[in-house]
Amino acid sequence: xxxxxxxxxxxxxxxxxxxxxxxxxxxxxxxxxxxxxxxxxxxxxxxxxxxxxxxxxxxxxxxxxxxxxxxxxxxxxxxxxxxxxxxxxxxxxxxxxxxxxxxxxxxxxxxxxxxxxxxxxxxxxxxxxxxxxxxxxxxxxxxxxxxxxxxxxxxxxxxxxxxxxxxxxxxxxxxxxxxxxxxxx
Numbered sequence: 745x746x747x748x749x750x751x752x753x754x755x756x757x758x759x760x761x762x763x764x765x766x767x768x769x770x771x772x773x774x775x776x777x778x779x780x781x782x783x784x785x786x787x788x789x790x791x792x793x794x795x796x797x798x799x800x801x802x803x804x805x806x807x808x809x810x811x812x813x814x815x816x817x818x819x820x821x822x823x824x825x826x827x828x829x830x831x832x833x834x835x836x837x838x839x840x841x842x843x844x845x846x847x848x849x850x851x852x853x854x855x856x857x858x859x860x861x862x863x864x865x866x867x868x869x870x871x872x873x874x875x876x877x878x879x880x881x882x883x884x885x886x887x888x889x890x891x892x893x894x895x896x897x898x899x900x901x902x903x904x905x906x907x908x909x910x911x912x913x914x915x916x917x918x919x920x921x922x923x924x925x926x927x928x929x
Contacts, residue, residue: 756923763920770913810840814855815888818881819862823870834863851887858884 789802803811810833813819819837821830838859845852861877868876 753927756927760920760923760927763916763923766916767913767920770909770916773909807840810836811844813837814841814844816892818885819859820870821862821866821873827867830866831863834859834866838863851884851891854880854884854887 810819814837821833825833838856841855841859845855858877858880861880862873865873865876
């Protein structure tokens with residue numbers, strides 16, 4: 745065997761070792777991420793935490809409806825409800841919102857302002873409440889939309905990063921196969 749061939753084989757073996765280390769690192773990162781995310785989901789599901797997506801099937805339908813109103817809809821009390829039911833629903837909205845946001849949450853102040861307006865005017869008709877609470881709702885709504893856009897952008901960015909890492913791993917695996925074939929393994 746010539747020195748050039750021996751040097752090529754040594755270089756190829758080192759490159760294969762490097763590629764295998766990279767693939768192992770990629771695999772462990774993906775595996776760790778998967779296990780971490782599943783553990784988080786299990787913990788959140790067991791505490792009935794739904795998140796913005798409402799992906800927890802064990803949450804009661806009435807709470808899903810209230811949460812959907814808080815996240816993407818418009819929290820409101822229908823005129824067909826009794827005065828006591830309107831008061832109770834306004835309190836449920838406010839309680840759920842405060843339980844889901846901490847003091848540092850960017851929508852805490854505008855959301856609380858709108859929901860307090862609903863609670864303070866629960867006995868009014870829907871039309872009167874809308875007139876009194878419209879400005880606070882519009883601020884709250886723009887804050888929610890901003891947060892949902894940030895969440896969407898973060899998910900898209902994470903998926904792009906994951907796709908790049910997966911494509912790189914695929915290319916490394918193919919390169920490893922080619923190098924192994926040249927060594928005759």
